Amino acid sequence: MTATATALDLGDIQGDILRAYGNAYGRTSYVFVTIRDPTGGRDWLRAIADRVMNAAPWPGAEKPSCAWNVAFSAPGLAALGVPERVLRTFSDEFLEGMELRAKVLGDTGSSSPEQWDGGLRHPHVLVTLNGLGERELEAALTELRTEVVRHGLEIAHEEHAHTLDGAREHFGFADGFAQPAIEGASDDRAEGGGVPLRAGRWRALAPGEFILGYPDEDTRVDPQGRLPSAPASPLGRNGTYMVWRKLRQDVALFRRTVAAAAARYAGGDERLLRAKVVGRWEDGAPLVSHPIDPGTFDATAPGANAFLYGDDEDGRRCPLGAHVRRSNPRDALGFEGRLSFRHRIIRRGMPYGEPLAEGVLEDDGADRGLVFVCFNASISRQFEGIQVQWLNDGNVFGLGHDTDWLLGGQNGGSMVVPGATGDDPPFYLAPQGPFVTTRGGDYLFVPGLTALGAIADGVTG
Amino acid sequence: MNATASLTTPTTATGTRPGNRDGYAIAITVFSTVKWWGRAALPVVFTVPKIAPQTISTLQRLSFIHFARWSLIREIPYNGAPQPEIKLRHPHLYFESNFNGGWEEYIDAFSHILTRGMWLFWGSSYGFPKALPTGPFKAYIKANEMEASHFYSAYPQATATQITRALELDELLADLRARAADMPPDEFAAAFGTLMAEAQRCC
Numbered sequence: 077m078t079a080t081a082t083a084l085d086l087g088d089i090q091g092d093i094l095r096a097y098g099n100a101y102g103r104t105s106y107v108f109v110t111i112r113d114p115t116g117g118r119d120w121l122r123a124i125a126d127r128v129m130n131a132a133p134w135p136g137a138e139k140p141s142c143a144w145n146v147a148f149s150a151p152g153l154a155a156l157g158v159p160e161r162v163l164r165t166f167s168d169e170f171l172e173g174m175e176l177r178a179k180v181l182g183d184t185g186s187s188s189p190e191q192w193d194g195g196l197r198h199p200h201v202l203v204t205l206n207g208l209g210e211r212e213l214e215a216a217l218t219e220l221r222t223e224v225v226r227h228g229l230e231i232a233h234e235e236h237a238h239t240l241d242g243a244r245e246h247f248g249f250a251d252g253f254a255q256p257a258i259e260g261a262s263d264d265r266a267e268g269g270g271v272p273l274r275a276g277r278w279r280a281l282a283p284g285e286f287i288l289g290y291p292d293e294d295t296r297v298d299p300q301g302r303l304p305s306a307p308a309s310p311l312g313r314n315g316t317y318m319v320w321r322k323l324r325q326d327v328a329l330f331r332r333t334v335a336a337a338a339a340r341y342a343g344g345d346e347r348l349l350r351a352k353v354v355g356r357w358e359d360g361a362p363l364v365s366h367p368i369d370p371g372t373f374d375a376t377a378p379g380a381n382a383f384l385y386g387d388d389e390d391g392r393r394c395p396l397g398a399h400v401r402r403s404n405p406r407d408a409l410g411f412e413g414r415l416s417f418r419h420r421i422i423r424r425g426m427p428y429g430e431p432l433a434e435g436v437l438e439d440d441g442a443d444r445g446l447v448f449v450c451f452n453a454s455i456s457r458q459f460e461g462i463q464v465q466w467l468n469d470g471n472v473f474g475l476g477h478d479t480d481w482l483l484g485g486q487n488g489g490s491m492v493v494p495g496a497t498g499d500d501p502p503f504y505l506a507p508q509g510p511f512v513t514t515r516g517g518d519y520l521f522v523p524g525l526t527a528l529g530a531i532a533d534g535v536t537g
Numbered sequence: 538m539n540a541t542a543s544l545t546t547p548t549t550a551t552g553t554r555p556g557n558r559d560g561y562a563i564a565i566t567v568f569s570t571v572k573w574w575g576r577a578a579l580p581v582v583f584t585v586p587k588i589a590p591q592t593i594s595t596l597q598r599l600s601f602i603h604f605a606r607w608s609l610i611r612e613i614p615y616n617g618a619p620q621p622e623i624k625l626r627h628p629h630l631y632f633e634s635n636f637n638g639g640w641e642e643y644i645d646a647f648s649h650i651l652t653r654g655m656w657l658f659w660g661s662s663y664g665f666p667k668a669l670p671t672g673p674f675k676a677y678i679k680a681n682e683m684e685a686s687h688f689y690s691a692y693p694q695a696t697a698t699q700i701t702r703a704l705e706l707d708e709l710l711a712d713l714r715a716r717a718a719d720m721p722p723d724e725f726a727a728a729f730g731t732l733m734a735e736a737q738r739c740c
Contacts, residue, residue: 150541164544171541294670304672390737410598414649415642418671456552457641464551465639471561471696472601472638494737501730502737 082290084131084260084283088314088524091129092145092204092424093287093451094261096252098239100139101206103213104426106235106320106447107220108199112228114157114534117201120227121146121156121532124203124220130525142216143206146528147318147520149173152200153531158311162537165308166521169455170317173198174518180460182468182479187514193322195233196516202320233516235322237426237447245427246325246444247482247511248350250360253381254404256281256420268381271417272407278382285453286422289313289524292453293418304453307521308537314524316451319421319459321517324445327432330511335437341493341503352493353482353505355398362400367393367496384413390494396473397491399482402466409472419461421450445512455519484510552640554684560693562603563640567632567681571609575661576628579609582657596654599646603635603697607658630662637696644675709736 086094097104111117129143148156150171153163169177175189175197183189189197203220207213217234224231245251255262257269257280270278284292288306295301306312334353338346351357357366361373364383374380385401385408388394394401401408409415429444452458470478470489478489491505523531530536557564571579586593596605610629615622636643647655648671655668664680666673692700713732717725 154541160544163541171544173542176542294672298670298673302670302672411650415646418645461639461642465642469638471698472642474600474698474702476696476699476702477561492737495734499731499734501733 082260082283084287084290085314085524086131086133088526089131089287090145090315090522090525091131091143092206093316093422093522094131094258096255096424097143097206098243098252098424098426101143101208102239103207103210104237104447105205105207105213105217106233106237107203107205107217107231108195108233109201109203109224110230110232111152111155111200112230114155116228117156118532118534120223120229121528123223123227125525125528125532128525128528139208141208141212144216144220145204145206145522147202147204147320147522148531149199149201149518149520151198153521155200156531157534158531158536162308162311165306165312167305167317167455169460170519170521172519174319174321177460181463181514183514186510189516192514192516193233196322196518199232199518202318202520235428235447237428240427240431244358245425245446246327246429246431247330249354249356249358250375251425252423253356253360253375254400254423256286256422258283258286258422265381267379268383272384272413274412281417281420285418285420285458286316286451288315288317288453306453310530311521311523311527311536313527315527316453316522317455318520318522319448319450319452319455319517320520321448322428322445322515323448324443324513324515326439326509326511326513327444328437328439329509332437333508333511337505349493352395352398353491355394355400363394363398364388392494392496395491395493397470397475397478397481397489399480402470402473402480403462405466405473419458419466421452421458421462424449424451443515445515448517451522481505481508483512484508551638556684556686557688559688559690561637561696562688562690562693563636563638563643564685564688565632565634565636565640565643565678566683566685567630567678568610568683569630569632569659569662569665569681571628571630572661572663573627575630576609576611578661579607579630579658583607583609585657592654595650599650600698600701601637601696602643602646603637605632605634607632630659632658635690635697637698641675644678645671648674706736 124144127144128146129140150163150166150173163171178184178189205213205216207216221231243250255265255269257263257265259280260283263280266278266280270280272278282292282296284290284295284304289303289312292304295303334350335346338344338349341349351363356362357370359370359373360375361370362383364385366373384406385394405416407413425446425448428447429442432440450459465472467480467483470476478491481489481491488507488510490507493503493505495501551558551563553563596602608631610631612625613623648668652668659665664677666677668674709732713728716728720728
């Protein structure tokens with residue numbers, strides 16, 4: 077059996093996994109609901125189940141005014157009556173939850189769970205609402221709040237996010253280019269989004285890397301065609317694991333720090349230094365393919381994202397510690413990318429809070445940042461592998477214990493920007509305070525719609 | 538603390554048991570029972586890297602692996618009473634290695650980069666599922682792995698890559714130091730700049 081032989085059951089997979097709503101839906105609300113008793117919780121789930129959006133293509137040009145999706149934490153599943161013997165079939169890291177793994181993830185000091193927003197600790201159910209506009213989103217929120225109260229549940233936290241002008245995040249960079257190409261869903265994005273092969277070719281990743289119950293990259297090389305481990309039936313088919321993190325961004329501190337450093341760098345070229353820190357120019361043009369100037373970069377052009385680091389081993393064009401090179405190293409670890417291709421995630425983040433006005437260097441006290449959302453079949457191998465081994469530690473890249481400079485952290489590492497040519501000395505960015513602080517989050521399970529029905533009916537095993 | 542966490546066995550951040558860690562250094566110890574033909578085949582396998590060092594050049598390129606060692610255990614050393622004498626009905630393959638980074642990433646490197654080499658070493662062990670796919674191979678290693686009762690690293694705060702780079706930098710610095718005493722300031726500034734350019738991959 078090969079991965080290509082398997083068609084994805086789009087009618088049963090939740091729609092926010094494979095479809096980037098943010099491209100069409102400008103507003104997203106994340107509503108965390110606390111279950112008080114299993115019966116009330118399941119009644120509520122049954123009441124909203126038919127609103128939950130699947131991944132089937134929308135007929136014609138008509139888009140639903142608001143797309144609903146649902147995910148559960150491990151305590152949330154337990155609170156809805158999923159038996160312990162079924163829970164034991166979920167992954168360890170999901171059962172432990174993000175708070176218990178805070179130290180693993182580097183969520184310490186000002187990012188530690190004691191500092192998180194209260195309602196984001198021990199969440200049960202996350203309802204994600206994507207609205208075409210404010211009016212549509214408000215209508216859905218009103219309906220959701222009414223149903224929650226009617227069934228004796230509580231809303232623990234609401235986070236309202238929206239796209240910023242030019243699809244930028246708060247530091248000013250266009251975001252979300254490097255999505256994985258998935259067989260049966262986005263084969264057309266293989267070039268740059270898939271696995272690099274020889275002679276400039278690429279292939280899409282097996283769907284089981286992102287959706288449970290399907291062949292993954294292991295299955296591809298397994299003569300017996302075994303599927304990856306998944307929760308017990310019916311929960312283990314067409315679902316996935318979701319990582320939800322509220323990341324506060326200190327935009328003023330980032331601007332001040334980069335501006336001060338740029339005064340010492342390459343004739344004061346702040347735009348270039350910002351690009352060196354991220355690995356892409358502000359409009360998304362990759363430094364590897366656009367080392368001097370972004371030019372006129374078109375992210376939608378064929379091959380726009382099809383770059384590798386193999387011929388930039390020393391990081392003269394894109395520093396080894398640049399954020400996008402660390403978080404998706406492609407072939408930067410050598411061996412034609414075989415050490416990194418199993419650590420890919422589908423990212424579905426959305427900024428929250430109003431942008432800090434251009435040019436302002438002092439913090440205005442407003443809360444702004446990114447709701448980081450990703451989907452993967454194995455949180456430990458995929459999300460945690462990236463976060464722990466690549467972003468929080470630099471050893472695998474030859475960067476010692478330097479953490480990702482863009483994210484900082486409690487012991488933010490320095491960053492070396494290599495000189496452009498062999499004779500140019502490197503430029504050192506000193507360790508800095510955390511530009512990004514974790515405000516809360518959890519590991520969640522996104523069931524397929526059949527599995528959602530089983531949870532709502534209390535027949536999970 | 539959430540209630541569902543009690544259903545798991547916590548590991549460290551690197552995916553291994555606490556006894557296998559000392560700072561950034563991680564130990565892995567695996568015992569496997571060897572089939573009859575491994576008794577003859579493994580000693581031959583062990584001599585290959587000695588005769589042809591290029592056969593392990595790929596392993597050496599994986600700088601996060603300090604070393605990897607396979608030994609054939611034919612008998613349990615007897616140190617006198619009260620230790621019981623144990624006779625092994627089958628020889629055992631003893632694997633030990635130290636590395637930096639995550640347990641999963643370490644085994645992934647064995648699976649994806651050293652695929653054929655893994656068969657040479659473990660192919661004669663009972664239950665070895667081949668190095669690919671990685672899932673069964675990881676399960677096999679996990680099942681045969683033993684947590685270290687004592688593990689010590691001389692430089693727990695450094696990785697092997699850092700130590701290697703530091704030694705490279707030390708050589709460059711020593712060379713500059715030897716030449717610097719007689720240099721005028723301009724020449725020293727130029728030499729220092731050259732050293733910085735040369736050493737920028739050192740950390």
